[in-house]
Amino acid sequence: MRILLSPDATGAGVAAAAVIASSLGDRPAPVLGVATGSSPQPLYRALAGRVQAGLDLARATAFALDEYVGLPVDHPESYHSVIAREVIGPLGLDPSRVHVPEGISADPVAAAARYEAAIAAAGGVDLQILGIGANGHIGFNEPGSAPDSRTRVVDLAPRTVADNSRFFDGDTGLVPTRALTQGIGTILEAREIVLIAWGESKADALARAVEGPQTAELPASFLQRHDRVTLVLDAAAASRLSSASLPVDAGR
Ligand code: F6R
Numbered sequence: 001m002r003i004l005l006s007p008d009a010t011g012a013g014v015a016a017a018a019v020i021a022s023s024l025g026d027r028p029a030p031v032l033g034v035a036t037g038s039s040p041q042p043l044y045r046a047l048a049g050r051v052q053a054g055l056d057l058a059r060a061t062a063f064a065l066d067e068y069v070g071l072p073v074d075h076p077e078s079y080h081s082v083i084a085r086e087v088i089g090p091l092g093l094d095p096s097r098v099h100v101p102e103g104i105s106a107d108p109v110a111a112a113a114r115y116e117a118a119i120a121a122a123g124g125v126d127l128q129i130l131g132i133g134a135n136g137h138i139g140f141n142e143p144g145s146a147p148d149s150r151t152r153v154v155d156l157a158p159r160t161v162a163d164n165s166r167f168f169d170g171d172t173g174l175v176p177t178r179a180l181t182q183g184i185g186t187i188l189e190a191r192e193i194v195l196i197a198w199g200e201s202k203a204d205a206l207a208r209a210v211e212g213p214q215t216a217e218l219p220a221s222f223l224q225r226h227d228r229v230t231l232v233l234d235a236a237a238a239s240r241l242s243s244a245s246l247p248v249d250a251g252r
Pocket residue numbers: 034035036037038039040065066130131132133134137138139140
């Protein structure tokens with residue numbers, strides 16, 4: 001895994017946007033995988049700046065990683081709403097090309113199968129943007145998720161419900177407990193992955209993901225199987241990595 005270090009979250013966002021812009025090159029209609037949550041916000045801000053400066057994503061297709069099960073689409077914290085607010089608008093995407101799992105479907109199993117089919121029909125994901133949970137989840141693939149898992153309904157770990165309560169007035173009782181998420185196998189099929197993480201709360205999971213064994217107990221460790229992963233980290237998120245993992249210019 002390639003690791004890029006920035007002093008802070010804003011810098012990580014700028015660095016991640018640079019990686020993505022250079023990977024997309026002048027590809028006219030890329031397929032992006034997009035994450036929600038706090039981690040990618042500095043990245044989306046930096047990418048939005050590039051869009052204002054001329055980067056054209058109007059013909060990009062995008063697939064969100066996940067969506068809560070049962071949360072109305074128009075709830076401000078549904079990932080449909082978050083993607084509309086933080087991704088489609090700022091990046092100038094065409095809403096008709098942006099897909100989010102149907103968390104309110106009466107048949108979430110069929111919705112998961114449709115989502116996999118839509119990704120395949122788009123030709124697969126060119127570049128997947130990821131965050132990481134403090135417990136090492138990617139998407140909502142919580143500890144225990146298999147490396148070949150596909151899009152499916154999952155139960156959120158208590159730690160994830162607690163962490164995400166900040167989006168629900170701090171009330172864990174308001175956080176949905178189930179989600180539809182792309183599987184680890186689905187995520188690993190993306191041609192390139194850029195994971196952005198900042199803050200001390202991610203440091204332990206990152207050290208285990210990069211330096212520990214590949215294990216379902218730390219789902220992000222399965223990223224070691226992919227040959228084109230860039231981790232863009234701030235100093236706090238990188239603070240528990242051994243110096244052997246860090247870039248040579250990281251102040252050693
Ligand atoms: C979001 C997602 C999650 C988050 C992770 C970190 O679509 O799939 O894996 O990336 O929970 O969340 P934040 O960035 O809010 O700390």
